[in-house]
Amino acid sequence: MHEGVEVKNVTVTYGDVVALDNVSFSLGHPFFAIVMGPNGAGKTTLLRCLIGLVRPVSGSVKVFGLDPVKRPYDVRSITGYVPQMISVDQSVPLRVCDIVAMGLLSKMRPPRLVRSSELSSAIMKILRIVGIEDLYDKPFYALSGGQKQKVMIARAIAHNPKLLLLDEPFSMLDAESRVEIAELIYELHRRYEMSVLMVAHEISPCMCYEPVVLILNKKLYAVGKAHSVLTKEVLMKAYAGYMEVGRITILGEDHG
Amino acid sequence: MVSPILINMIVSSVLSAGIASAVSPLAALSRSTMAALQMLHVVIAGGFLGVLIYHMGMPIPPIATTIVFSLLMSIAIAELIERGFTQDVAAAISAFTSCAIAALSGFLASRISSTALTEAWSFLIGSLVLIRITDILTLALLLIITTVLVLMFHREVIYISFDEEGARAMGLRVRYYRYLLYGLLSVVAVGLSMSLGAIIAHILLAAPGAISSKISTSIRQVFGYSLGISMLSVCIGIVLAYRLALPPGAMIGVAVVLIYLVFTICLRGFRR
Numbered sequence: 001m002h003e004g005v006e007v008k009n010v011t012v013t014y015g016d017v018v019a020l021d022n023v024s025f026s027l028g029h030p031f032f033a034i035v036m037g038p039n040g041a042g043k044t045t046l047l048r049c050l051i052g053l054v055r056p057v058s059g060s061v062k063v064f065g066l067d068p069v070k071r072p073y074d075v076r077s078i079t080g081y082v083p084q085m086i087s088v089d090q091s092v093p094l095r096v097c098d099i100v101a102m103g104l105l106s107k108m109r110p111p112r113l114v115r116s117s118e119l120s121s122a123i124m125k126i127l128r129i130v131g132i133e134d135l136y137d138k139p140f141y142a143l144s145g146g147q148k149q150k151v152m153i154a155r156a157i158a159h160n161p162k163l164l165l166l167d168e169p170f171s172m173l174d175a176e177s178r179v180e181i182a183e184l185i186y187e188l189h190r191r192y193e194m195s196v197l198m199v200a201h202e203i204s205p206c207m208c209y210e211p212v213v214l215i216l217n218k219k220l221y222a223v224g225k226a227h228s229v230l231t232k233e234v235l236m237k238a239y240a241g242y243m244e245v246g247r248i249t250i251l252g253e254d255h256g
Numbered sequence: 257m258v259s260p261i262l263i264n265m266i267v268s269s270v271l272s273a274g275i276a277s278a279v280s281p282l283a284a285l286s287r288s289t290m291a292a293l294q295m296l297h298v299v300i301a302g303g304f305l306g307v308l309i310y311h312m313g314m315p316i317p318p319i320a321t322t323i324v325f326s327l328l329m330s331i332a333i334a335e336l337i338e339r340g341f342t343q344d345v346a347a348a349i350s351a352f353t354s355c356a357i358a359a360l361s362g363f364l365a366s367r368i369s370s371t372a373l374t375e376a377w378s379f380l381i382g383s384l385v386l387i388r389i390t391d392i393l394t395l396a397l398l399l400i401i402t403t404v405l406v407l408m409f410h411r412e413v414i415y416i417s418f419d420e421e422g423a424r425a426m427g428l429r430v431r432y433y434r435y436l437l438y439g440l441l442s443v444v445a446v447g448l449s450m451s452l453g454a455i456i457a458h459i460l461l462a463a464p465g466a467i468s469s470k471i472s473t474s475i476r477q478v479f480g481y482s483l484g485i486s487m488l489s490v491c492i493g494i495v496l497a498y499r500l501a502l503p504p505g506a507m508i509g510v511a512v513v514l515i516y517l518v519f520t521i522c523l524r525g526f527r528r
Contacts, residue, residue, distance in 0.1 A: 081425035092418040093472050103413045106426035111408040139473045
């Protein structure tokens with residue numbers, strides 16, 4: 001097992017609110033992992049910790065041996081990040097090629113001058129990997145939800161990262177698109193040995209890939225393969241609104 | 257023979273339109289238009305402060321004080337936003353601080369010199385009909401600086417506007433690009449306000465970017481339309497002002513409104 005992500009006793013607070021409470025786990029590269037938990041469980045905070053966007057009040061994080069607090073830009077250079085679609089301002093009239101160019105150019109020094117023919121061919125190469133080369137100059141706002149998610153993934157992998165972090169990549173997608181996106185993410189993991197850590201409320205699109213599942217609700221309740229982690233005992237602890245109705249399990253939220 | 261006043265007016269208007277067409281889209285795309293307009297309050301405060309300092313016997317030209325003050329305030333606004341304040345709140349804090357400084361500086365300056373207030377206003381509120389060759393040179397220099405900076409850094413500002421968290425995660429130094437954007441807006445606000453007047457500065461900072469960002473499907477189009485709208489509005493405005501013997505600033509404003517109406521009503525299918 002190679003060094004991947006190591007989180008030791010990490011606590012994060014926003015003012016008086018505890019977002020992560022003494023969380024520890026380690027994942028050896030290359031891993032394919034999903035963080036599950038109710039709303040407000042600290043899932044996004046965990047991702048942000050890994051790239052140094054949030055500083056833990058205690059504990060330590062290592063990403064491929066690098067400390068994101070001390071060397072955030074080094075960590076970000078080996079990490080691709082796909083944020084929640086809700087945080088993207090879709091009124092900015094960017095085309096698909098502009099967005100993928102972001103991922104490529106962000107790793108260069110300002111003023112980031114590059115021949116447009118070289119940039120175009122690099123963009124096209126990445127779009128082919130994701131399977132959306134026909135969308136090259138389409139406006140982002142005009143794409144479907146699944147296509148938008150693929151564009152954001154293309155941007156994230158543009159600089160060939162070792163670690164891909166995705167924040168709710170299946171949100172606002174229909175069932176077919178969710179399966180397609182899960183397949184794409186797994187292919188990136190398998191073919192390019194990319195470690196993947198994604199936040200998801202629903203893991204069914206990924207179940208066939210046997211991901212490592214982390215059950216989080218401020219504290220980490222379990223880490224392991226889905227069949228050993230998704231047990232009634234664990235889910236009852238992590239989800240305050242857990243209930244079973246016939247053969248259906250409802251993972252309710254605790255809004256108390 | 258065309259009068260030199262008219263030539264100066266046309267040249268300065270075209271230069272101003274060029275400056276505005278470069279920065280206005282960045283302000284609109286980054287949702288900083290209100291902060292950009294608020295910079296005009298900062299310019300007024302800086303001007304009053306500059307005149308006060310000058311009348312207190314310090315040999316610092318008021319324009320230098322105005323530029324430095326505006327830059328410092330722009331960095332303060334950028335820093336407030338960086339620390340989690342919304343743009344509205346940051347702009348509001350900057351507005352009331354500037355107004356307080358303007359009022360206090362104006363009062364103190366008027367106690368030192370009876371002409372200080374008049375000097376401050378005439379220094380701050382330029383006019384197209386009173387444009388001088390030094391104003392034209394200032395605008396030309398401002399156009400060069402603005403164009404170079406926008407060409408070099410517009411991509412980063414737009415990326416940050418599109419997805420700030422993603423931009424940070426990609427390693428972009430968001431704080432410094434925000435400083436750069438607000439600093440540029442403040443210098444442009446100073447230049448346009450002093451050369452052409454605060455009204456035209458308001459119009460040119462806000463309108464081209466706001467209209468072009470609504471009707472464009474790519475970033476290149478945003479800047480192209482912005483340039484077209486700026487140039488068209490100043491040309492129509494000057495022709496109207498000359499024909500109707502009305503103030504050019506007001507007529508440029510009327511031209512912008514007409515252009516906006518044309519785009520939003522007559523060419524509805526063109527709008528995305």
